[in-house]
Amino acid sequence: MRDNVILTGFMGTGKTSLGKLLATRLGRPFVDIDKKIEDEAQMSIPKIFELYGEEHFRELERLAVKELSSRRGMVIATGGGTIKDADNLRLLKSSGVLICLTTEPEEIFNRTERRGERPVLDGGGNERLESIKRLLAERKKFYDQADYQVDTTEWSPLQIIDDICRYLRQFRS
Ligand code: S3P
Numbered sequence: 001m002r003d004n005v006i007l008t009g010f011m012g013t014g015k016t017s018l019g020k021l022l023a024t025r026l027g028r029p030f031v032d033i034d035k036k037i038e039d040e041a042q043m044s045i046p047k048i049f050e051l052y053g054e055e056h057f058r059e060l061e062r063l064a065v066k067e068l069s070s071r072r073g074m075v076i077a078t079g080g081g082t083i084k085d086a087d088n089l090r091l092l093k094s095s096g097v098l099i100c101l102t103t104e105p106e107e108i109f110n111r112t113e114r115r116g117e118r119p120v121l122d123g124g125g126n127e128r129l130e131s132i133k134r135l136l137a138e139r140k141k142f143y144d145q146a147d148y149q150v151d152t153t154e155w156s157p158l159q160i161i162d163d164i165c166r167y168l169r170q171f172r173s
Pocket of ligand 1: 009010119
C-alpha cells in the first residue's frame with residue numbers, strides 16, 4: 001500500500017524543513033533519512049564520508065530505506081542522492097507517494113553555501129555552481145520518476161505545503 005509521503009529532491013530544496021511542516025499538517029510522524037543515519041552512527045554525515053567513504057554512507061542509506069519503506073503512515077525526507085539507487089527508488093515508490101522538490105541551481109547554490117555540511121558539493125572545489133548544475137543534470141532522470149514535483153524557489157513554505165496537500169487529496173480513502 002502506498003501510504004507514506006516521501007519528499008525527495010536535490011540538496012537545498014527544503015526536504016527536511018518542509019517535511020517537518022508537512023508531517024505536522026498531516027498529523028503524521030516525520031523521519032529524515034540523513035538524521036536517522038547520523039543518529040544510528042552517532043556521527044555527522046561529513047564525518048562518515050571522511051572516515052569511511054561515500055560507498056559506506058550509501059550502504060547505510062540503503063539499510064535505512066529498507067527499514068522505513070516497510071513502515072506506514074509517515075512523512076519521510078530522503079537525502080539528495082537516495083533515489084539514485086534503483087532499489088531505493090523502487091522501495092520508496094512502492095511504499096508511498098513520492099514528491100520531488102525542485103529549486104533553481106542559483107538558489108541551491110545560495111542555500112548550500114556553508115561548507116562542511118554537504119561532502120558531495122564540497123568536493124566540487126571553486127566551481128560549486130557548475131557542480132550543482134552537473135549533478136542536477138545527472139540526477140534529473142531519477143527525480144523525474146517522482147509522482148509529483150513542486151518548485152520551491154519562489155513559493156513560501158505555506159504555499160508549498162498547501163500545494164502538496166492539494167495533490168495528496170486524491171490518495172485519501
Ligand atoms: C547527498 C545529500 C545529502 C546527504 C549526503 C549526500 C547527495 O542530503 O544525504 O550528503 O548525494 O545529494 P541533503 O539533500 O539532505 O543535503
